[in-house]
């Protein structure tokens with residue numbers, strides 16, 4: 001089977017393999033690993049049946065720059081050239097084709113002169129076709145790998161030189177397209193574009209799938225999931241987030257303004273305002289994916305409908321400004337705090353029931369890093385863990401959890417978990433440990 005180099009972006013290293021595996025499932029392209037994955041290297045060798053399938057595999061990749069047909073990798077150019085010279089069929093195939101070379105360094109930047117020198121050293125390949133910077137029939141890739149770029153002194157010579165023919169590109173251009181700084185409407189909870197796009201891949205969002213965000217806020221995931229063809233919908237206890245009276249920008253309202261900006265109005269079905277603990281969904285499986293960022297309760301405590309005396313608020317029939325209070329746009333019902341481990345537990349239970357078999361739950365779990373234990377993750381017999389990737393922020397981190405529904409939901413099966421997971425009472429833990437440190441940093445400046 002042909003061998004390919006996956007050339008990862010060197011960001012979110014804990015998310016890259018999970019995304020690759022999601023893409024393999026999404027595009028139905030089988031991969032066999034031929035080298036061990038390393039968080040410190042952007043290269044991974046895999047077997048894939050054909051170059052066409054390799055290109056298909058990475059076309060939605062956010063953490064994948066390119067996929068390259070492997071021609072060789074050696075610690076020195078002379079050894080690399082010997083390896084390439086043996087591939088006479090390949091050299092003959094590209095002898096008369098138009099071509100270009102891309103030279104890159106990982107862990108060290110190469111000057112323009114060094115790049116030209118590298119390109120010229122490949123003249124032994126005997127290519128006679130024209131060089132074309134645009135629309136070349138073959139694009140060759142050379143990368144000198146020096147090791148992680150944060151090393152104080154890069155190595156003098158590369159530890160490895162990689163060479164091959166580029167056969168496919170990822171979709172990193174979408175990060176710029178969905179950049180939150182360019183978004184018409186955003187709020188202080190809007191999710192970064194790169195992570196929203198990765199989540200859409202983890203959720204296998206695709207043409208015709210139905211995706212739901214129960215904590216929709218400003219609707220980041222509706223945009224990225226629907227960009228990939230999914231029909232999406234969301235709800236939130238706070239209609240002001242959806243309508244845009246909070247985080248209001250440039251005079252256009254809420255999520256609708258973003259749908260217009262990205263021309264996604266026909267794929268984002270609707271949004272609604274309700275507490276997920278009292279949701280109106282019919283029983284049984286409905287969604288292909290649930291993609292969400294639950295309230296952590298750091299900036300504003302997570303809430304659910306209720307009164308301090310333990311009763312659920314009834315519809316308020318009080319008349320304010322001539323209309324029933326609950327019909328006013330700015331009405332916000334009485335709420336009580338919603339503890340983080342309850343939020344996560346309820347979300348899992350909801351997903352176990354409301355996902356179709358094979359459907360995915362993709363959500364963020366905040367934890368105190370040094371207290372986190374993998375056992376903190378609640379488990380449900382209908383849901384199987386697919387990926388658990390950490391985004392560290394010093395003492396605390398958030399984890400992107402991907403689960404897949406593996407069997408029908410049964411009302412007598414329930415959630416299991418430890419009593420005191422590191423996300424329990426996250427707000428209190430966060431403020432007792434980190435906010436003081438941050439304040440101190442600010443004051444010491």
Ligand SMILES: C[S@@+](CC[C@H](N)C(=O)[O-])C[C@H]1O[C@@H](n2cnc3c(N)ncnc32)[C@H](O)[C@@H]1O
Pocket residue numbers: 187189190191214215216217218219220221235236237238241274275276277292293294295296302303304305338
């Ligand atoms: C972290 S924010 C989600 C941000 C969102 N991903 C975005 O792109 O803006 C969490 C959201 O959950 C909502 N929320 C809190 N408690 C809720 C509940 N019980 N039911 C539904 N939504 C709730 C909050 O109003 C908030 O908008």
